[in-house]
Amino acid sequence: MTTRQRVLLLGATGETGGSILEGLLAADQYDVEILVRPSSASKQSVKDLVDRGVQLRVFDLCAPQSEITSALSGIDILISAIGPRDLLQQEALVRAAKEAGVKRFIPCAFITIAPPTGAMLLRDEKEEIYNEIKRVELPYTVIDVGFWHQISFPSVPSGRVDYANFGPDATIHGDGDAPNILTDLRDIGRFVARIIADDRTLNQFVYTCGDVLTENEIFGIVEELSGEKIERTFETSQQIEQKVEDAVSDLAQNPDDLTKRMAVWIAQYNHSKYVRKDNRPDYAKYLGYLDARELYPDLVPVSFRDYFLEVLDGKGKRPYMG
Amino acid sequence: MTTRQRVLLLGATGETGGSILEGLLAADQYDVEILVRPSSASKQSVKDLVDRGVQLRVFDLCAPQSEITSALSGIDILISAIGPRDLLQQEALVRAAKEAGVKRFIPCAFITIAPPTGAMLLRDEKEEIYNEIKRVELPYTVIDVGFWHQISFPSVPSGRVDYANFGPDATIHGDGDAPNILTDLRDIGRFVARIIADDRTLNQFVYTCGDVLTENEIFGIVEELSGEKIERTFETSQQIEQKVEDAVSDLAQNPDDLTKRMAVWIAQYNHSKYVRKDNRPDYAKYLGYLDARELYPDLVPVSFRDYFLEVLDGKGKRPYMG
Numbered sequence: 001m002t003t004r005q006r007v008l009l010l011g012a013t014g015e016t017g018g019s020i021l022e023g024l025l026a027a028d029q030y031d032v033e034i035l036v037r038p039s040s041a042s043k044q045s046v047k048d049l050v051d052r053g054v055q056l057r058v059f060d061l062c063a064p065q066s067e068i069t070s071a072l073s074g075i076d077i078l079i080s081a082i083g084p085r086d087l088l089q090q091e092a093l094v095r096a097a098k099e100a101g102v103k104r105f106i107p108c109a110f111i112t113i114a115p116p117t118g119a120m121l122l123r124d125e126k127e128e129i130y131n132e133i134k135r136v137e138l139p140y141t142v143i144d145v146g147f148w149h150q151i152s153f154p155s156v157p158s159g160r161v162d163y164a165n166f167g168p169d170a171t172i173h174g175d176g177d178a179p180n181i182l183t184d185l186r187d188i189g190r191f192v193a194r195i196i197a198d199d200r201t202l203n204q205f206v207y208t209c210g211d212v213l214t215e216n217e218i219f220g221i222v223e224e225l226s227g228e229k230i231e232r233t234f235e236t237s238q239q240i241e242q243k244v245e246d247a248v249s250d251l252a253q254n255p256d257d258l259t260k261r262m263a264v265w266i267a268q269y270n271h272s273k274y275v276r277k278d279n280r281p282d283y284a285k286y287l288g289y290l291d292a293r294e295l296y297p298d299l300v301p302v303s304f305r306d307y308f309l310e311v312l313d314g315k316g317k318r319p320y321m322g
Numbered sequence: 323m324t325t326r327q328r329v330l331l332l333g334a335t336g337e338t339g340g341s342i343l344e345g346l347l348a349a350d351q352y353d354v355e356i357l358v359r360p361s362s363a364s365k366q367s368v369k370d371l372v373d374r375g376v377q378l379r380v381f382d383l384c385a386p387q388s389e390i391t392s393a394l395s396g397i398d399i400l401i402s403a404i405g406p407r408d409l410l411q412q413e414a415l416v417r418a419a420k421e422a423g424v425k426r427f428i429p430c431a432f433i434t435i436a437p438p439t440g441a442m443l444l445r446d447e448k449e450e451i452y453n454e455i456k457r458v459e460l461p462y463t464v465i466d467v468g469f470w471h472q473i474s475f476p477s478v479p480s481g482r483v484d485y486a487n488f489g490p491d492a493t494i495h496g497d498g499d500a501p502n503i504l505t506d507l508r509d510i511g512r513f514v515a516r517i518i519a520d521d522r523t524l525n526q527f528v529y530t531c532g533d534v535l536t537e538n539e540i541f542g543i544v545e546e547l548s549g550e551k552i553e554r555t556f557e558t559s560q561q562i563e564q565k566v567e568d569a570v571s572d573l574a575q576n577p578d579d580l581t582k583r584m585a586v587w588i589a590q591y592n593h594s595k596y597v598r599k600d601n602r603p604d605y606a607k608y609l610g611y612l613d614a615r616e617l618y619p620d621l622v623p624v625s626f627r628d629y630f631l632e633v634l635d636g637k638g639k640r641p642y643m644g
Contacts, residue, residue: 115453115456115457116453116456117453117457118453118454118457119457131437131438131439131440132440134437134438134608134609135437135439135440135441137605137608139608203608203610204610283459286456286459286461286525287456288525288526288610
């Protein structure tokens with residue numbers, strides 16, 4: 001490429017979007033702008049990015065399509081790391097991106113490997129957007145990442161890793177032997193910066209991966225590195241299934257209640273990961289995903305082991321805490 | 323392979339299934355059986371196949387899943403050319419095939435290239451089955467074929483090709499310049515016999531193709547070969563869209579009326595082929611399809627020109643006429 005690609009990122013102040021922004025800036029090969037909704041333009045987190053020299057495009061995803069199309073003028077690559085509650089707002093963005101001639105759209109995927117429909121409500125909504133993309137023939141890449149190291153380690157009895165733990169817990173789900181694709185949150189952006197410059201990934205599904213570990217293996221690593229014996233609790237497959245059923249029925253009674261919706265997401269993540277055992281490389285391959293480790297053998301992602309050493313060293317950071 | 327693969331075909335007495343049966347028998351490398359529903363077992367068309375030495379497995383797709391699983395015992399490859407009205411009956415078959423250890427399932431695709439959802443009701447229902455396949459991780463191949471030569475030629479003024487024409491007509495749809503993937507009905511089985519033995523097509527979408535022609539090109543070939551000047555009628559994109567709208571609204575008022583459903587299928591085929599211009603190789607590639615012409619360069623399919631010469635020679639056969 002002779003000219004730098006102009007990348008517009010939606011969701012830059014979120015966890016996934018933040019990782020992507022860092023990855024794009026570090027790659028030093030893109031002109032990076034961020035898409036900010038009017039309601040967020042005055043947020044401190046946005047101002048911090050402006051102070052770092054990132055350019056803003058402020059517009060509303062609910063604006064008429066022609067306005068969104070104009071606002072996307074000059075953008076080569078559009079990356080959406082929109083929040084899970086707003087996924088369907090991407091529909092207008094897809095149509096506008098097609099109109100505006102965007103050369104590649106990265107819809108908000110960035111989750112675990114799961115079937116297109118029927119296993120996770122969160123995935124079902126993403127599929128609706130993928131189908132809209134295909135309907136309008138917009139060039140795209142879907143990037144999934146498995147689960148993050150940052151939310152995949154158990155608590156230890158001393159409590160010394162709880163400062164970095166999203167929900168301190170030491171539960172083995174099902175038999176604990178389901179292999180899970182894990183990516184360090186910080187590596188998402190490093191992978192994305194490579195994937196979006198790569199012709200091999202155009203109109204493809206790709207997954208990133210730092211490690212593939214079962215819960216039993218994770219608990220083993222954590223015990224080995226911490227020197228502490230974890231007091232495991234156990235949740236059976238039946239209990240996990242029951243939690244899904246309860247959460248789905250709760251949501252049906254309160255379809256607009258975001259906390260009920262989040263409860264479904266969490267219950268279905270556990271069901272998909274530990275009962276269906278979806279989040280594994282061979283299922284990803286079956287579903288047609290390319291493996292980013294094979295595409296970029298020179299990109300060495302952070303292993304779970306190295307990540308957890310950082311946590312023990314006091315360098316962890318609890319996600320979703322700003 | 324050291325042993326012959328055992329193939330079970332559903333829909334062998336239909337047009338697509340009949341082509342597949344001939345292709346499988348001609349390949350002489352499979353043990354071929356046909357799946358017949360109890361209601362069809364006494365049909366003459368089935369008896370004719372039995373007389374040719376084809377083995378039957380008679381069972382009901384609405385039977386309990388365990389019964390279907392048993393009935394699939396020993397089957398390596400299951401091919402479904404079920405009729406369009408019964409597509410969703412394949413759901414039980416998918417689950418049973420997974421249970422029975424079927425090594426490859428060919429769901430009923432065999433239509434034009436179109437987006438996964440939202441353009442054709444017929445395609446939407448097929449997508450539900452593909453999603454069920456992916457949910458249970460059943461090995462599969464989706465095979466689409468474009469439109470058949472046999473239903474893609476116009477009438478000529480002398481009426482001499484009408485004997486073979488499904489619906490004598492000489493309409494140019496839209497601008498007449500939409501490229502369309504065409505396959506001779508008889509070639510479907512030849513392609514299928516190759517595709518199902520090929521590791522490269524496992525868990526992939528593939529399309530067959532004998533020709534890619536626009537309506538204007540088809541009319542040109544027909545005029546050249548027949549020496550007759552066709553009196554074209556024209557249907558605009560707006561008229562095609564209106565027909566879809568009317569057919570969809572008619573069906574909504576009579577959702578169980580099969581003729582209303584067929585009217586939607588036909589209207590949406592025209593819309594997808596001629597307004598959206600979906601049924602073309604570059605859209606197929608975008609959607610992730612493999613091209614059977616590239617996979618099997620030694621398989622020379624019947625061109626539209628050669629097919630139409632047969633029709634002029636009195637050797638055509640009107641589809642769906644038994």
